[in-house]
Every structure is written in C-alpha cells, then in structure tokens.
Amino acid sequence: NKFKELFRREYGREPSVFAAWGFDGANLLFRAMKASGYELSGMRKSFLESKYEGAMGILMFDSSADCTAELLIK
Numbered sequence: 892n893k894f895k896e897l898f899r900r901e902y903g904r905e906p907s908v909f910a911a912w913g914f915d916g917a918n919l920l921f922r923a924m925k926a927s928g929y930e931l932s933g934m935r936k937s938f939l940e941s942k943y944e945g946a947m948g949i950l951m952f953d954s955s956a957d958c959t960a961e962l963l964i965k
Contacts, residue, residue, distance in 0.1 A: 892946065915947050
C-alpha cells in the first residue's frame with residue numbers, strides 16, 4: 892500500500908505496526924476534527940457506522956464508534 896511505500900522511501904526500512912497505527916490514528920483524528928467543525932462534542936459522530944481505508948487496511952466503526960476491523964498492516 893501507499894503508506895508502506897512512502898515509509899520505506901523516507902526511512903529506508905519497513906514500517907512497524909506502531910507507525911501504521913499512529914498514521915491512521917492521526918488521520919482519523921484530523922478527519923473527525925474537520926467533520927465536526929472543530930467541536931469536541933461532535934467528533935465522535937464522524938466514527939459512527941463509518942469506514943476508513945488507511946495503512947492498516949479498511950477500518951470499520953460500529954454504532955458505538957468502536958473499531959470492528961482486524962488491525963494488521965496490509
């Protein structure tokens with residue numbers, strides 16, 4: 892995937908699972924902030940019943956905003 896390719900190019904090694912989790916976590920946080928108009932109380936709504944394709948693969952969130960996907964680097 893593009894994350895692995897860009898990480899290898901930048902750092903000259905394979906990314907760790909922690910690098911991928913951090914990348915996806917930061918992107919999900921920024922996406923939630925933007926979707927809520929930077930209102931903390933509205934950020935959770937962007938996770939409800941949503942999907943996100945990132946470094947860890949496709950992350951799916953349920954009606955409680957919990958991630959239900961297996962977290963493996965693809």
